[in-house]
Amino acid sequence: MCDHGRLIVRVGVVSLALALAAAGCRSGKSISMGFSAGGAGNGGLDTAALRSDESSGVGGDKAGGPLFRFGLIADCQYHKEPGTGRKYSLSDRKLAECVNDFNSRDLAFVCHLGDFIDRDFESFDVVGPIFDRLQAKTYHVIGNHDYSVVDERKAEVPAVLGLDKTYYDFAVQGIRFVVLDGTDVSFHPYAEGTPEKQAAKRYYDDNNIQLPTWNGALGDAQLAWLKRALAGAQERGERVILFCHFPAFPENIHNLWNAEAVMNLIEPYDCVIAYINGHNHHGNYGRRAGIHYVTLKAMVDTETNSYAVVDVFDDRLEVAGFGRESRRVLPFR
């Protein structure tokens, strides 16, 4: 990061410290879970496994705590049917637990990283109102399963998730969050017989894609937009965190069809800190060219919940994992 950027970050620390002091400061609050939900007789959710790491709590850091923090959820993937493996029908309850926990914290925003539902448009009616109880600002990344609705309703999906555009960006205290749409070129958003569906089939065949049909790619217009977004961030001295539903790295069958092209595009921009995604329910981690690639575990898979709170410091991210999710410290390059 250039000196200009560091200055912005430092000014941010001072401003935040002053704001917290003026507000009576919740910075002594522990990040430990401290809530009781689920458990025997209450749906059987295994909350005993919920945990966090005290060291990532505000006030525990020698630099005086994080600049800000945000919440992340991957693959809530709700459906009313219980499922034989994944616990689709428990996701509304796990999401509610997560929302209650997030509402007890000072979060700059909460982002769901795609596959909010497993299938059927009506599923949005169950989990949408729960997510809307979040007091923090909220964002959605679009995932393949979000389009697992009847053809006639596919076009309504972005709007039901509150999205005017399926790829977009926003900034918080010198960090630019760039949200990507990995279903851009894919089989998911488009009804049978449409030119877009035909184009996706051509793309898949012409590029001899070996990855599954349930992934997708960023199209040319989105790649050009991403390049402009990164150039703008670099010029303003901002750091960048990318969100996408699909992973790009390490190599994995869940990855974007054009993961290599996306990585080649972002790597020259040393403002990029991390690329965070869902879709691979097991979670994953890798680092390439200084960029952290973090796959968060899915909320849906087991009776144990899974979500994360990310603390943003001026030299690192600290990911506090809850339930199945891991704790990670991600230093900036």
Ligand SMILES: [Zn+2]
């Ligand atoms: Zn997915």
